[in-house]
Amino acid sequence: MNVLIINGPNLNLLGIRETSIYGEKSFTQYFEGICKKYPQYHFEYFQSNIEGELIDKIHEVGYSYDGIVLNAGAYTHTSLALADAISAVKTPVIEVHISNVFKREKVRHHSFIAPVCMGSISGFGLDSYRLAIEALSSVI
Amino acid sequence: MNVLIINGPNLNLLGIRETSIYGEKSFTQYFEGICKKYPQYHFEYFQSNIEGELIDKIHEVGYSYDGIVLNAGAYTHTSLALADAISAVKTPVIEVHISNVFKREKVRHHSFIAPVCMGSISGFGLDSYRLAIEALSSVI
Amino acid sequence: MNVLIINGPNLNLLGIRETSIYGEKSFTQYFEGICKKYPQYHFEYFQSNIEGELIDKIHEVGYSYDGIVLNAGAYTHTSLALADAISAVKTPVIEVHISNVFKREKVRHHSFIAPVCMGSISGFGLDSYRLAIEALSSVI
Amino acid sequence: MNVLIINGPNLNLLGIRETSIYGEKSFTQYFEGICKKYPQYHFEYFQSNIEGELIDKIHEVGYSYDGIVLNAGAYTHTSLALADAISAVKTPVIEVHISNVFKREKVRHHSFIAPVCMGSISGFGLDSYRLAIEALSSVI
Amino acid sequence: MNVLIINGPNLNLLGIRETSIYGEKSFTQYFEGICKKYPQYHFEYFQSNIEGELIDKIHEVGYSYDGIVLNAGAYTHTSLALADAISAVKTPVIEVHISNVFKREKVRHHSFIAPVCMGSISGFGLDSYRLAIEALSSVI
Amino acid sequence: MNVLIINGPNLNLLGIRETSIYGEKSFTQYFEGICKKYPQYHFEYFQSNIEGELIDKIHEVGYSYDGIVLNAGAYTHTSLALADAISAVKTPVIEVHISNVFKREKVRHHSFIAPVCMGSISGFGLDSYRLAIEALSSVI
Amino acid sequence: MNVLIINGPNLNLLGIRETSIYGEKSFTQYFEGICKKYPQYHFEYFQSNIEGELIDKIHEVGYSYDGIVLNAGAYTHTSLALADAISAVKTPVIEVHISNVFKREKVRHHSFIAPVCMGSISGFGLDSYRLAIEALSSVI
Amino acid sequence: MNVLIINGPNLNLLGIRETSIYGEKSFTQYFEGICKKYPQYHFEYFQSNIEGELIDKIHEVGYSYDGIVLNAGAYTHTSLALADAISAVKTPVIEVHISNVFKREKVRHHSFIAPVCMGSISGFGLDSYRLAIEALSSVI
């Protein structure tokens, strides 16, 4: 069972930026915790600030992996190309957000990728990623 | 640990309507499964088609329970009063939807309650409720 | 042959309010006339000012009756939940309005229920109800 | 008692186009049925694809006939000139649509002529015309 | 002289919720103060979270009482049915709000009921109710 | 000096419709008055309810006449094709309206032809036509 | 205790214009009545049709007076500068309107000054001013 | 017979600004020509860049003069207060514009004053003022 976790723009700063909220644990540390908690899955992690590289990655694994957990950051709200990539592949993709995007500015209330994802999870901090894996586990 | 699951308008028809999708299991049967799966919690279930009764129920448990899982159905998109009830109480509320609301008509893309809930989960079928309980479990 | 006529909010005032327009005959009197005119049908009448009770009633008869004639009053323009109830049931529902809603304020030009009803009739005074029954008669 | 039935653009194709829906009966055949069913009225029928010819016809009979049944087709949604013609004449005009226009594209949800017609009937197939005549019969 | 004060959704929580703002005095206590201050009037108080029950109450007293003071809470912004009830009755209705609704989210800047009320008062805390009674006193 | 006065849809009813406003004088009679008042010009008059015939007429005289006075009626607000015809020809065209269009429904506040006409005159009753001729007289 | 009443554009015509509504009493006469009714306050009155002079006046008294009652007339709906003046000063300002602005054209439903005023009162005729003073009396 | 011509903001620059269009004749010179052409009328001229002074002037003459010709310049598109002044007075007011405002930016396509003026004339250069006087001559 193969699962890819993708983080989009600015999410490389997790654990560096706003440590008061997420603690000083970087996403890499969190990712290790996930791997341990779900030993039955093979996890991979990818981050890029470049929209097209996120698309490339989705193409790369989207015909063979069992699930993709995607936090597309700000590209959630501006990238139709990312949405096209998701709808082109076979692997189910789950949209996650750390913060509750509906509490933030209006531009973040619309998601280009939500309609082409299997489902959406937002607002549970880093726990949103774990819930996405839980969701995949009843599909895979 | 007390958790209330609330279903809004038309969700009393689950298991009756569109059985090809959700099977012939009614929500009551699903609810029993949840109770068994999480024996450490005390669950209660409430359904009403009346907006004001949903508000009454949120008031009733919202200062003592540990979590509310709310599928507000169509009131999600039209009820500011429900949102006010959620923001008035202390118990964390999680918004769930069975279908991926972002795949449906435009009116269902806006949620009055999302900004005042702890987080939102949509698109995972009945499994959305279980994910919400999982989410609560890391808060409670 | 069973037909339910449902009147929504404020329509309990018919015959009391604005008697200069509809005469001093209450809706109950009009209903009796309908029953006599179409003795081959069994008619029932329901009125409520509570959105959720209208939904309850549609659920109650919507799998067994042959037709529902629905004047949802102001809920026509604000209730997505009512629309969901109509699309959930099997009985054909016909939307009626006493006044020509398109002559009134802009908010009344949009109907949540029109797209899920069999058809719509508006502007013929109380005669709109009779026309709806005529319409059902070629379906039933 | 004189009643004119007017069909607007593309409605000359009825019975030719989409025969799976309306059968192979052309509107002319349907019109004959109407004439027989209501022998107490004198009916006339007019069809044109030209907006201005529809206006001319409304002017021609709009001061002497007892009723006009108008299916303005697509001009319903784009012709203010047609609306002006209707509001200029004395004969009551009833708007009819074969399909439920509210189930179709957004542009068809707005009607220029609805606010100046006596009433509107849509969604009952060819039966919409008969209902309009029924409606006229309680006015004439 | 009979005056009814109506409170809409969530206003049953006054004195319980946000006591730092309104003190620990519940609305019941405030109501008693009002009764004492204006002994020449007979006051009654009604609260419900159900839209349709607010409509029922307005119908009940709206042909015999001398004034209604209405804080419709969130229904102010979503209920056309409530507006229809107000315009149907004879008793003058005054819209009140505790907070300055124009300082809050955009959805609260539009009121369905304002155009059919005698006048509107907002932003003066609980004192808004007293001002409404003062306003009625120069009408009654 | 050749001047064409064009009247668009429904303006053939002038003097027949709403005689309380414009008197019982038909536009033909008014036109005769204009001819007498400005004997130095040669006037012609054209009316049609068909958008394309108005375009044909503008093409016909638009390279040889000295001025066109155009009351396009409702086509003012819906016809881009008419605007294209005006901008294609060489003859200056003046937009006139009998009523003050800005006092009427919102759809009549936008004119497709205004930006391509020499100028616009509205609200002076039949006198609007005379003012347009006055305006041409300082151009011709 | 010092209170300034400010009237904005066109309100110098009160008692001259539309005397059938407000009687032949000018605002000056009404102002005298207010002074007598509340002898414990010192009142001043200012009227100008110039936006900037209203701002000057608010600056002048806004750091020393105890209250300002402001009917900004049409500037209510177009003047952000006036709103800035109100939010700059310390004196509480109450927005009043003689008519129910929500019954009038759409442009009058939005108020630039409402969000920066203490509260708003509209629709009670000249009595709106008295209610504003009552409101101030529980603040001062 | 008294007629006031009012020019609003920036129109004091006529004859100074853009002399290539209007020639080097200032508005004062043009005004003299008007006076000579219509000796049967008494003309007065007023210009101000201050919105409130335009209102003051309209109040001053609006109950005694026979006509006002108003070029409100940019205030046409932003001043509701000016519109209120026009609708408050008895003297008919005619809106004029030198340029064809519908050829310019979108913000200039909407006029606050058009619906309360007797009529509108735009696009004829300085000749627009003469046409307005012609229009008044058939009213006065």
Next chain:
Amino acid sequence: MNVLIINGPNLNLLGIRETSIYGEKSFTQYFEGICKKYPQYHFEYFQSNIEGELIDKIHEVGYSYDGIVLNAGAYTHTSLALADAISAVKTPVIEVHISNVFKREKVRHHSFIAPVCMGSISGFGLDSYRLAIEALSSVI
């Protein structure tokens, strides 16, 4: 193989209007060139300024011809009736425009007919027609 080329409103002026762009060759001359270049097809040409005549023509050939090349001119942007005609017939229709409509005013960016045509070609001058025939040649 039968192909009809249809030109809509104002396109009869091609070669007359704006000869600096298209040269002095009229569309008739261009059409002759097309006929010579594709001798294997039978071409016909139709032009009308009347919306309904364009619809009539599409009906006439739309069940027997192999292709229609349609430049609907301004009706592209205003005629839903034309779109209905295209979707009713069986012959594939290709939308062409001489100019790049997306470089022009906003109203020309929306096409009613584009969604019901086989494809769209715009911006290549008269060559757009040849490209449409090329496109048909790989379909026919």
Next chain:
Amino acid sequence: MNVLIINGPNLNLLGIRETSIYGEKSFTQYFEGICKKYPQYHFEYFQSNIEGELIDKIHEVGYSYDGIVLNAGAYTHTSLALADAISAVKTPVIEVHISNVFKREKVRHHSFIAPVCMGSISGFGLDSYRLAIEALSSVI
């Protein structure tokens, strides 16, 4: 070299209002600092709360001065007349704002004057004025 600095509505309060931000130095003191820093220029300062007086001042110096630095305050967002004044004069005008207007309410994101100014500077506190003078220095 002559430079005029203009401050619009409410900016007379600088140094009085919100001294915690700008210190207790009034704008007059700041202006003196500017004069000393750029001794090669002749500076003048003008402030008014009246829109028309700002226009008058721009007219007065706009044909002879070498630069105008304009902080139009709230009129930035509501005054088309001010924009017309700027585009009428020859002197280059630079728009400045003390605060970052794009961080504030939506109404402040649109500037009427920006498109007619030479350039815009916002968000640097009082230093915005100095930057504008620097900008002028490379133009003058």
Next chain:
Amino acid sequence: MNVLIINGPNLNLLGIRETSIYGEKSFTQYFEGICKKYPQYHFEYFQSNIEGELIDKIHEVGYSYDGIVLNAGAYTHTSLALADAISAVKTPVIEVHISNVFKREKVRHHSFIAPVCMGSISGFGLDSYRLAIEALSSVI
């Protein structure tokens, strides 16, 4: 004669994705067919999922090549930067789309690049590329 064909995001999947529509021929195979069909041109092919790389490529060839055929995929609808690149270079660019974008979601009806391209071709499947080359052939 040099022509570059550029494919934007997700178009690397052509022939892999949705083979039922375009067959199992990859774009590379199609490209070879084009090269053979037009031996008189030198063709090059470039594909990238990265917006900035598309811009880089346009810069690289945009001053020396004779034509660019661009299918920008989803960036068509979101990339102003791509439009800027096209308008900066000298080489004519033709916009192509495989599907009829006007039949798809609303977001795909707007193209940032259409107004800066020479022309647009959409809806003809892979044949759209050939038509673009045909279009270039009459320009080059």
Next chain:
Amino acid sequence: MNVLIINGPNLNLLGIRETSIYGEKSFTQYFEGICKKYPQYHFEYFQSNIEGELIDKIHEVGYSYDGIVLNAGAYTHTSLALADAISAVKTPVIEVHISNVFKREKVRHHSFIAPVCMGSISGFGLDSYRLAIEALSSVI
């Protein structure tokens, strides 16, 4: 003191494209001039057409440099991700534009990055960069 100047998409063409405006000096030459003029600062220069590379660069220096001068070109108007990068870092960022963006198409009037920058400078040609450095000099 370290300052980074970042240029976004298409700005690599400066000095190549539109040399009539900016002269034949490339940005590199301009940058050298800046370095000489402000020898007290250490400057670095970065340009990319790839949105994500701009984000990477901002992350790289955004915790150590003293200032960033950013001309984000077209990404200004489409990149929420860039805005997130700016608000995540500590270094103050100043938005600059060479042209006056408010004179250009509507899409360029909105800036995603303006609200998270320290301030904005636009319209002064290449001098905008120098002004930004001046602005930083009073912060650093």
